[in-house]
Amino acid sequence: DTGVSQNPRHKITKRGQNVTFRCDPISEHNRLYWYRQTLGQGPEFLTYFQNEAQLEKSRLLSDRFSAERPKGSFSTLEIQRTEQGDSAMYLCASSNDGHTIYFGEGSWLTVV
């Protein structure tokens, strides 16, 4: 069990640039989630996939955010035209039953 893997772990980008994060879930987990966590807050739900289908999106996920899971395995989260308010840790998680959800180490984004 290699756990949920996220890359890159840290990203510093200039305002207005695009960034992409990758998540590799635990093998054979059909559910994949993205959350965002800012300092002093608990994680907030962004979006959820079951296999390759994106089943739910939060209102937090503006038009600048897009997530994909093309073959039901890894997923990418892209943020276009980054803003300083996008600075946060982006957490990916996976599950095979929706009962126990395992999180990755997170990807820290700093927009300067």
Added chain:
Amino acid sequence: AQSVAQPEDQVKVAEGNPLTVKCTYSVSGNPYLFWYVQYPNRGLQFLLKYITGDNLVKGSYGFEAEFNKSQTSFHLKKPSALVSDSALYFCAVRPNTDKLIFGTGTRLQVFP
């Protein structure tokens, strides 16, 4: 609105003493309940969950949690705290959807 409350921002306890981290929730139906722990600059680690059955659930690292339906609470407990338990603890609920709703976290400090 569905929510999770962790009323204490910080809990301090001496090593060897019992600890309790409080959590109450406000969701409809019979939610699933979870506790996660987060160490500095790391992702979330799953500790335990309540789905159904015995109100006292046991989890990783000697932690347990007690579900109280009438008080809508799910407090995390450990009989004897360790300095290494010092971390940020999050309570989460899963209502009848596939996403978790997190509290704002409680920082546990165990001093020698």
